Amino acid sequence: MISEPELDGAGETRPAQPAEQAQEPPSRGREAAGAGARRPWLWALGGAALASAVWAGGLYAFGERLAAPEVSYRATQNLCLDFEARALSRIAGDLHRYRPMNRENDHPAVRGAGCSLQNGESVSTLSVRVQVDLHRKTDPGPEFDVPSYDWIPAENGEGRTEEEVRGLGERALFLVGPRGISVELKVxxxxxVFTVLATRTGSEPTTPADTAALRSAMVEDARALMTALKK
Incomplete structure (x- = not known):
């Protein structure tokens, strides 16, 4: 349909615009609205991804700090020389007299050293094993309560006592076997991690006073060893 010509303000005529061209197509208007609505979601998703990446990076760095505990002690080249066992020798005789046995293990995760001592040649009444483990990769704290492989437990764990030791390292404890035959100190x-294991091998019965003296000597010698290996 053709409409009548319109007059402008100057009295001139101009063709009328078709009604279909006077409005924007509805479909284009909906697309523009949809695009504008999607943009905040894209920004939100990008921000969430960035925050997740930062959080993951921080968690990884935090894990790295936990996985590499501080070691403030030097690696020993001969633990039997560094562990003098003076206090234990006062109550059991010279422990360095009869074939001290030294061992080492330089693993990337743990630098370990051990020493075995006894107060007799073929027959002894006390044997002592000391171990120093320097953990390079993981924190040894969660496994600190686990007895060492040298530990001689009572059947079904009965008769064993555990006691915290104050004023030695960050944490220290005694594991005492039945009748006080085996006493382990862990620091x-x-x-x-420092471990001192003392085992009585004689036939003489032990008394609480004997066990108390043994434990006191173990603490003294462990503290002396820690001082000797301190960086």
């Missing part, structure tokens, strides 16, 4: 300090 945790950062990534270093």
């Amino acid at each position: 945790l300090h950062g990534g270093a």
Whole structure:
């Protein structure tokens, strides 16, 4: 349909515009609205991804710090020389007299050293094993309560006592077997774990006083060893 010509303000005529061209197509208007609505979602998703990446990076760095505990002790080249056992020798005789046995293990995760001592040649009444483990990769704290492989437990764990020791390292404890035959002292300090295991092998019965003296000597010698290996 053709409409009548319109007059402008100057009295001139101009063709009328078709009604179909006077409005924007509805479909284009909907697309523009949809695009505008999607943009905030894209920004939100990008921000969430960035925050997740930052959080993951921080968690990884935090894990790295936990996985590499501080070790403030030097690696020993001969633990039998560094562990003098003066206090234990006062109550059991010279422990360095009869064939001290030294061993080492330089693993990337743990630098370990051990020493075995006894107060007799073929027959002894006390044997002592000391171990120093410097953990380079993981924190030894969660496994600190586990007895060492040298530990001689009572059947079904009965008769064993555990006691915290104050003032030695970050944490220290005694594991005492039935009748006080085996006594283990463990000390945790950062990534270093010190273990002293004393085992009576004689036939003489032990008394609480004997066990108390043994434990006191073990603490004294462990503290002296930690001082000797301190960086």
